[in-house]
Amino acid sequence: MRIFFTKHFLLVVLGFLSLQVMGQRINHLIIESPANLAGEYPIQRAAFGDKAEVEVTGKPVFAVGPNGKYEACEAITNAAEVTGNIAFIDRGTCGFSVKAYNAQNGGAIAVVVCNNNANSPNEIIGMAAGDFADQVTIPAFMTSYATCQKIRASILDGTLESVKLGNFCKVTDVEGDDIIWGIGEDANGNRGDFKGGLNGWTISTENTWVWNADGEVVGGQYLGGDFRSVFSPSGCNGIVVFNSDLYDFNQSCPPVCTGELVSPNISLDGINVEGIVVEFTQALRQYRSKYFIAVSTDGGATWSDTLQFNQEHPTNSAHILERKALPLTGLDGATQFRFKFIYEGNYYYWALDDIVVRNAKVIDTKIETNFFAVAPSLKVPQSQVAPMYFLADVSNKGNATGSNASLNVVIVDSNESPVAAFTEPLGDISSGQTIENTFFSDTFTPDAKPEAYVGAYVISTDEEDGNENNNQALFYFDVTENTFANLYTEDEIGQAYMKDVTEIWAVDPTNYVTIGNSYYLPKGNGWTVDKVRFGLKNQLDEIEGTGQIRVDLFEWDDQDGGVVRGVEPTERTLVGTNTIFLEEIDNLRNIEIPLFGVDEDGNQDEDSEVVLKDNTQYVLVAHSQPFDPSTPRYQFLTYNGFGLDDAYARSIYTEATNFVLDSLDKKRYGGSFYNDDGTQGDEADRTFSPLGNNQTLYSFTVVYLEMDIKKSTSTYNVDNTASAKVFPNPAARELYIDVTLENTSNVKVELVAIDGRVVASKSFDAVKDSRLKLNLNNVASGTYTALIHTDKGVLSKKVVVQK
Numbered sequence: 001m002r003i004f005f006t007k008h009f010l011l012v013v014l015g016f017l018s019l020q021v022m023g024q025r026i027n028h029l030i031i032e033s034p035a036n037l038a039g040e041y042p043i044q045r046a047a048f049g050d051k052a053e054v055e056v057t058g059k060p061v062f063a064v065g066p067n068g069k070y071e072a073c074e075a076i077t078n079a080a081e082v083t084g085n086i087a088f089i090d091r092g093t094c095g096f097s098v099k100a101y102n103a104q105n106g107g108a109i110a111v112v113v114c115n116n117n118a119n120s121p122n123e124i125i126g127m128a129a130g131d132f133a134d135q136v137t138i139p140a141f142m143t144s145y146a147t148c149q150k151i152r153a154s155i156l157d158g159t160l161e162s163v164k165l166g167n168f169c170k171v172t173d174v175e176g177d178d179i180i181w182g183i184g185e186d187a188n189g190n191r192g193d194f195k196g197g198l199n200g201w202t203i204s205t206e207n208t209w210v211w212n213a214d215g216e217v218v219g220g221q222y223l224g225g226d227f228r229s230v231f232s233p234s235g236c237n238g239i240v241v242f243n244s245d246l247y248d249f250n251q252s253c254p255p256v257c258t259g260e261l262v263s264p265n266i267s268l269d270g271i272n273v274e275g276i277v278v279e280f281t282q283a284l285r286q287y288r289s290k291y292f293i294a295v296s297t298d299g300g301a302t303w304s305d306t307l308q309f310n311q312e313h314p315t316n317s318a319h320i321l322e323r324k325a326l327p328l329t330g331l332d333g334a335t336q337f338r339f340k341f342i343y344e345g346n347y348y349y350w351a352l353d354d355i356v357v358r359n360a361k362v363i364d365t366k367i368e369t370n371f372f373a374v375a376p377s378l379k380v381p382q383s384q385v386a387p388m389y390f391l392a393d394v395s396n397k398g399n400a401t402g403s404n405a406s407l408n409v410v411i412v413d414s415n416e417s418p419v420a421a422f423t424e425p426l427g428d429i430s431s432g433q434t435i436e437n438t439f440f441s442d443t444f445t446p447d448a449k450p451e452a453y454v455g456a457y458v459i460s461t462d463e464e465d466g467n468e469n470n471n472q473a474l475f476y477f478d479v480t481e482n483t484f485a486n487l488y489t490e491d492e493i494g495q496a497y498m499k500d501v502t503e504i505w506a507v508d509p510t511n512y513v514t515i516g517n518s519y520y521l522p523k524g525n526g527w528t529v530d531k532v533r534f535g536l537k538n539q540l541d542e543i544e545g546t547g548q549i550r551v552d553l554f555e556w557d558d559q560d561g562g563v564v565r566g567v568e569p570t571e572r573t574l575v576g577t578n579t580i581f582l583e584e585i586d587n588l589r590n591i592e593i594p595l596f597g598v599d600e601d602g603n604q605d606e607d608s609e610v611v612l613k614d615n616t617q618y619v620l621v622a623h624s625q626p627f628d629p630s631t632p633r634y635q636f637l638t639y640n641g642f643g644l645d646d647a648y649a650r651s652i653y654t655e656a657t658n659f660v661l662d663s664l665d666k667k668r669y670g671g672s673f674y675n676d677d678g679t680q681g682d683e684a685d686r687t688f689s690p691l692g693n694n695q696t697l698y699s700f701t702v703v704y705l706e707m708d709i710k711k712s713t714s715t716y717n718v719d720n721t722a723s724a725k726v727f728p729n730p731a732a733r734e735l736y737i738d739v740t741l742e743n744t745s746n747v748k749v750e751l752v753a754i755d756g757r758v759v760a761s762k763s764f765d766a767v768k769d770s771r772l773k774l775n776l777n778n779v780a781s782g783t784y785t786a787l788i789h790t791d792k793g794v795l796s797k798k799v800v801v802q803k
Contacts, residue, residue: 029112029143030164037154041147043112043165044124044229048097048133049140056110056139056165058086060155063103063111072099076106083107086163088148088155091116097130100140110139110165114148121146126216126228141165174233174279174354181266182356190264192280192355194238200264201240207252208259208343209242217283217349220245228319232281232353239353244289244345255346262340265299266357269335275361275399277466278339279325281354286310286317287347293326294342297334304330306342307397312369312470314646325467327362327399329432362466364398365405365429365459367473369650371436372457373657375477376670377519379485381709382448386522386668389660390422390440392457392473396429402461405429407438414452420444429461439660452478474647482530482754484519484620485706486652486672487639490589497644498589498704500537500635501674501691509676511629514686515636515703516567516621516673518556524612529553529576530710530754531783534622534703535589535637543582543634547626550579550683553595553610553707556617558667567619567673567688574602575618576610579625582634589637594783594798595707606798609712617668620707623683637704638672638691652702672703710754719793726786730802737772737788737797744768745791751776751799752785759784776801 029041045051061081063072073094076082087108089099096113103111117123122144154160174183182192190200194211203209212218215235217228222245230239240261247253278293292306307328313320331337343350372392380386390409396402405426412418422442426435446453458472465471490496502509515534521527532551536543553576556567576595585591597608612618624634641649654670661668673688691701721742726735737749747767751760751774759779764772767790774786781803788795 028166043141043143046127046140048129049136060163061085063087063089072102079106086110088112090114095130096127097132100136101132104138113142115145178358178360179356180359193234202262204260209261212241215239221249222348230283230351241351242343243349245348257345260340260342263338265338267336276328276331277358277360279356283321283351285348286313289346290344292342295339297337329399361400362398363400363402363463364467365396366470367457368393369473371656373660374475379478379480381482385446387443387445391660393436394459395434399431401430405461408458411455446479475651482708486517486702487704498637501638511633512678513624514675517705518669519618520668525614527612527709528609528712529595530708531594533592533706537635545583546631548579548581550623552577554619556619577604638701640701719790724795726797730800735774741768748789750787
């Protein structure tokens with residue numbers, strides 16, 4: 001499994017501007033003894049039941065149903081034990097209010113539902129009202145799977161004798177001597193914590209921002225009937241929410257739905273302003289929304305250019321809760337100002353609370369993570385390592401100048417030992433400045449041996465940085481034994497994370513699609529292609545027998561100035577091919593086939609190897625070829641850059657890499673390609689366009705299409721007077737070789753693995769026109785080369801063993 005490094009994997013220690021501080025939770029479960037369990041555990045109040053702000057103390061007891069499980073979906077059988085105590089119940093099988101109602105009827109004074117999501121052990125969800133919600137009068141809460149697992153044994157054996165459940169609105173104010181507005185009421189009764197209402201804030205458009213008294217995001221298709229507590233420091237006395245999902249669901253404001261939340265006017269009279277920072281708690285789930293802040297010094301008559309933020313949060317993110325700080329510029333000499341948040345809502349929601357204004361001078365240098373160079377291919381064989389080039393964009397989002405800035409690249413191996421470090425001086429970087437296209441004069445060529453590397457771009461200045469969380473950006477790359485790839489496999493990641501190439505995009509491709517990857521070989525002479533791998537999301541019964549996938553390998557000689565224009569038919573030469581019929585495939589998510597050479601007419605030639613060359617760019621593509629255009633579309637597996645470690649997404653985004661290589665006229669590119677409007681039989685005429693590395697249609701989309709290489713067997717003398725056919729291919733237990741020789745000869749057949757091992761062999765005497773048999777009982781599934789040695793030389797055939 002590929003282990004992703006944390007943000008702090010280097011000796012560069014990067015602090016947090018309290019950006020991940022959650023604040024005190026409104027609800028809590030307290031255990032005072034035994035000592036090994038003592039502490040405060042998070043719980044979340046249900047949308048039903050008693051919501052009085054009181055503390056409930058009692059013995060925890062698991063409620064048992066008639067089936068012996070702790071689900072309480074029917075009348076409980078241990079009411080005598082539950083009466084007067086706090087019932088614990090496992091999530092599952094029936095609704096939350098049903099469980100609480102049965103526990104209440106069994107005498108419980110409160111109920112705690114244990115989440116059952118072992119894959120997200122710290123998750124706590126909102127328990128929505130259900131069929132019995134109106135009849136539940138006791139407090140009801142949910143806690144996490146992790147909490148319940150920790151205390152379960154002690155509840156069941158009776159050693160945990162008492163717990164406390166708190167349901168208080170205990171406001172923990174954000175603190176700091178530099179806060180000049182937001183805590184408590186100002187002279188006009190305005191404030192930033194939304195206690196009891198908007199408190200002087202205004203909303204530009206109806207059906208956008210709303211005040212929620214309970215500190216919750218409620219409704220929409222994503223949350224359904226559930227809700228999501230925000231848990232900001234003072235969320236229990238109110239927050240503001242923009243629920244784009246809800247507004248699209250009820251069609252009151254479909255996306256993109258834009259709304260502004262405008263602050264009251266804030267006086268700066270009598271304040272020696274060093275710099276202004278707006279700080280707030282935000283909760284969001286991101287799809288494709290945009291987030292901005294703008295400033296006015298004339299009461300809102302005019303506004304500054306907007307500052308966009310939150311770009312670091314990926315599409316289809318999980319629920320995010322964080323403390324955010326935005327230094328503002330353009331306020332020199334101002335005596336008053338106001339600001340506004342602008343949300344271009346395109347799923348899912350954004351909630352704000354506890355907004356304060358600080359008087360602080362802040363340097364906030366940043367690596368712009370949407371543009372820095374990485375390895376052209378995520379994986380490259382040890383025989384094909386080549387120099388890596390470095391470039392990055394940086395900026396200062398603060399309100400003060402950073403002195404003597406420098407941009408650094410550090411590379412470490414799998415033991416976290418530094419193997420390279422380079423520095424480019426930048427000089428002073430002023431407030432609001434962006435420095436683009438900083439090239440490094442140094443390059444890095446990995447050692448020619450398998451290794452997993454992590455690189456980091458790091459920016460530093462002489463002064464302390466106010467937000468060190470964005471001072472570095474990580475990326476990954478691997479040197480392999482023999483594999484080219486632009487993605488990690490699902491086995492390496494440990495989950496089926498890849499998706500159909502068009503799964504989340506509004507496109508309508510034909511059923512004749514081409515997808516591909518580019519790979520560069522600096523030392524191709526003496527090497528050949530062994531096998532390739534790709535995957536489909538389809539189920540086999542959906543597409544079995546409906547068509548085939550053809551895989552082609554092209555030499556690519558770019559003629560028109562870079563990857564942006566794609567791979568045109570006149571720029572490519574076919575050097576390898578193979579076709580697989582979609583039937584009797586064990587695992588559609590990982591299909592492996594050999595690749596053969598081609599004859600002078602471009603037809604597949606199973607008797608020849610793919611001939612690779614030095615200093616050559618190749619494009620490996622797969623074409624869907626259904627027999628009938630009405631067949632369900634073949635869904636090639638790709639990764640769209642979101643949902644996993646953010647550094648992984650940036651490691652496969654090669655726009656900046658291609659910019660560097662093109663600027664240096666290297667004719668060497670990275671990334672993936674596609675054509676989604678083909679027709680039956682037109683593969684030779686298609687242009688393969690870049691797939692999300694230089695245009696936005698498929699942002700961050702990269703293809704799962706790997707290529708293994710091996711040493712060429714063409715170093716043997718070839719017997720041009722002989723011919724041979726192998727069958728069945730794929731083979732399982734026996735392989736037959738029909739040999740036709742010019743003269744009688746002794747023959748030896750060897751089955752050779754990719755690493756050069758001979759896994760099966762047999763000698764035959766006096767062969768001329770003969771059928772030879774090779775036993776495969778002890779040969780594992782895989783792709784092999786059959787070497788047929790005669791007195792005059794050698795014949796070679798690709799053989800797939802499939803058991």
